[in-house]
Every structure is written in C-alpha cells, then in structure tokens.
Amino acid sequence: MMIEPKSIIKTRRRTIALVVNSNGELIVRAPYYATRSIIMEFVEHKQDWITKQQKRIETENAEFVPVVIAQGGIIQYGGSMYTIDIENVEKITLFGNYILMPKNTDATxxxxxxxxxxxxxxxxxxxxxxxxxxxxxxxxxxxxxxxxxxxxxxxxxxxxxxxxxxxxxxxxxxxxxxxxxxxxxxxxxxxxxxxxxxxxxxxxxxxxxxxxxxxxxxxx
Ligand SMILES: [Zn+2]
Missing domain, CATH: 3.30.2010.10 (Metalloproteases ("zincins"), catalytic domain)
Known part of the structure; x- marks a missing residue:
C-alpha cells in the first residue's frame, strides 16, 4: 500500500527529505523542480523506513499520555512515579509515593x-x-x-x-x-x-x- 504524504513542501533545496511528524504523518520536503511522480517514487522506495518510524511514534504516543489531574492520576517527578491524592492541603506537596494536591488544582x-x-x-x-x-x-x-x-x-x-x-x-x-x-x-x-x-x-x-x-x- 502506498503511503500518501500529508504535505509536500517545496523549497530551495536539492534533495528530497522525509519526516514523520508526531502524529505519524509523512511530511515531504522537495526541490521546486521535483515532480509528483519523482516524489512518489522516492516515497515508495522509503516505505520500510516510513512504516518503521510510524510504528515507533505509535508506541511512544501510547507510552507518553498527557497527565490527568485527578485522584489516582500519575505524575513523574525526579524520575519516580507519584500518585495524585486530592486532599485538604494548602499547596502541592510530595508525601511518600504520593503527590498531595488541593481541590481544583489545574494544569497551570x-x-x-x-x-x-x-x-x-x-x-x-x-x-x-x-x-x-x-x-x-x-x-x-x-x-x-x-x-x-x-x-x-x-x-x-x-x-x-x-x-x-x-x-x-x-x-x-x-x-x-x-x-x-x-x-x-x-x-x-x-x-x-x-x-x-x-x-x-x-x-x-x-x-x-x-x-x-x-x-x-x-x-x-
Ligand atoms: Zn549542546
């Protein structure tokens, strides 16, 4: 199956370069004179590499999910994991393996x-x-x-x-x-x-x- 680039950016460059962005989409940078068929031939040639990058990004995206600020949520601090505990505290405090937070603490x-x-x-x-x-x-x-x-x-x-x-x-x-x-x-x-x-x-x-x-x- 042919991989369709998300975008093809033409610039003053002499070679074609491929980037797989953090959404796993393929971005192509190409010289002004490169035709679509030349670009697609290049992409086809690099199919294995593209698939490998997309798999890697998929794994990363599954591993690094946005922090959820709620009871039982996990936060990494100093390389260790702390569990969020919403408590009657004045300010955010580390306590054992817990990170105590006042009610309504937000991401900011x-x-x-x-x-x-x-x-x-x-x-x-x-x-x-x-x-x-x-x-x-x-x-x-x-x-x-x-x-x-x-x-x-x-x-x-x-x-x-x-x-x-x-x-x-x-x-x-x-x-x-x-x-x-x-x-x-x-x-x-x-x-x-x-x-x-x-x-x-x-x-x-x-x-x-x-x-x-x-x-x-x-x-x-
Ligand atoms: Zn440096």
Missing part, C-alpha cells in the same frame, strides 16, 4: 509548582557544577520549552526547561553539565564531548534516557 498550577521546584533545584545544581568545573555563567533562566532541555547563549546565559524536574536526577545533572561545558565551547565537536565525559563520565546513559523519553516534555 501544577506547571507553576514544577517551575518553582525547578528554580530551586537548578540554581543549586548549576552552582554546584559551575564551581566544580571552574566556569562562570551570566544568568540562569527557566523556560517552558517542550523541545529543548537546556541552552547556553552566546553571552553564557543559561536556560533550562522546568520539565527537567520530571527526569531522573542524573539526567538533570547531565543537562546542567552539558550546558556549562558550552561556556568554554559553543560547538558539539570532539573536544566538547571530551569535556562532558570528563565532568560527567556516565553522560551516555543520560543521553540515552533523554532520547527514549523525549516525549515526556509533551505530557504536561
């Missing part, structure tokens, strides 16, 4: 709670590693980013997504070390990765976790 309030947790934790972790690595950063900012965990600007301003609070601590620490390494080296060249490894020897495990759990950014 839960995100705000994560943001505050992230502000404290990240300040602490960034300062800890900056001192150990003997680097100085300019500013520490928290973001709501769903596509990147952290960044280091040209002027060494650091930014981290509060969504890192959902990740295991060693993953959060790795992202901190990664961005701090960018203070002295803005590229991802061999020297950069050597510095990462020197300061965080198990970084490959964390990289792998991030790759596998990318979709966690989209659940809240």
């Amino acid at each position: 309030q839960l995100r705000q709670w994560f943001l505050e947790e992230a502000a404290r934790t990240l300040k602490h972790r960034v300062d800890f590693y900056a001192e150990r690595m003997q680097v100085e950063y300019k500013k520490l900012r928290l973001s709501n980013a769903k596509t990147r965990w952290g960044s280091c600007s040209y002027y060494n301003g650091l930014s981290f997504s509060w969504r890192l609070m959902m990740c295991p601590p060693e993953v959060l620490d790795y992202v901190v070390v990664h961005e701090l390494c960018h203070i002295k080296n803005k590229s991802h060249n061999k020297g950069f990765w050597q510095q990462v490894e020197l300061n965080f020897p198990t970084y490959r495990n964390s990289e792998q976790w991030l790759k596998k759990n990318r979709k966690i950014m989209e659940i809240l």
Whole structure:
C-alpha cells in the first residue's frame, strides 16, 4: 500500500527529505523542480523506513499520555512515579509515593509548582557544577520549552526547561553539565564531548534516557 504524504513542501533545496511528524504523518520536503511522480517514487522506495518510524511514534504516543489531574492520576517527578491524592492541603506537596494536591488544582498550577521546584533545584545544581568545573555563567533562566532541555547563549546565559524536574536526577545533572561545558565551547565537536565525559563520565546513559523519553516534555 502506498503511503500518501500529508504535505509536500517545496523549497530551495536539492534533495528530497522525509519526516514523520508526531502524529505519524509523512511530511515531504522537495526541490521546486521535483515532480509528483519523482516524489512518489522516492516515497515508495522509503516505505520500510516510513512504516518503521510510524510504528515507533505509535508506541511512544501510547507510552507518553498527557497527565490527568485527578485522584489516582500519575505524575513523574525526579524520575519516580507519584500518585495524585486530592486532599485538604494548602499547596502541592510530595508525601511518600504520593503527590498531595488541593481541590481544583489545574494544569497551570501544577506547571507553576514544577517551575518553582525547578528554580530551586537548578540554581543549586548549576552552582554546584559551575564551581566544580571552574566556569562562570551570566544568568540562569527557566523556560517552558517542550523541545529543548537546556541552552547556553552566546553571552553564557543559561536556560533550562522546568520539565527537567520530571527526569531522573542524573539526567538533570547531565543537562546542567552539558550546558556549562558550552561556556568554554559553543560547538558539539570532539573536544566538547571530551569535556562532558570528563565532568560527567556516565553522560551516555543520560543521553540515552533523554532520547527514549523525549516525549515526556509533551505530557504536561
Ligand atoms: Zn549542546
């Protein structure tokens, strides 16, 4: 069966490129001069690859479902699962394996709670590693980013997504070390990765976790 592209985007490029988006739809980028038959021939040739991507996305979508804020709902915090318990409490509080929430807590309030947790934790972790690595950063900012965990600007301003609070601590620490390494080296060249490894020897495990759990950014 032929896979029909969701859209074909013609741009000033010389090759055809395929992307399977998060809905499992095929997006084709092609040069202006590529005819439909050339494009479809290319798509047919890549059918196995497309099917594989679609299967992977389907599995991911089933695994990473949006957070439901209700009694018994599950929230990931620091890499561990907490069960939501709606209680007579003033504010969101972790308690054992539970996350206690006041009645009528909504997603905005839960995100705000994560943001505050992230502000404290990240300040602490960034300062800890900056001192150990003997680097100085300019500013520490928290973001709501769903596509990147952290960044280091040209002027060494650091930014981290509060969504890192959902990740295991060693993953959060790795992202901190990664961005701090960018203070002295803005590229991802061999020297950069050597510095990462020197300061965080198990970084490959964390990289792998991030790759596998990318979709966690989209659940809240
Ligand atoms: Zn980087």
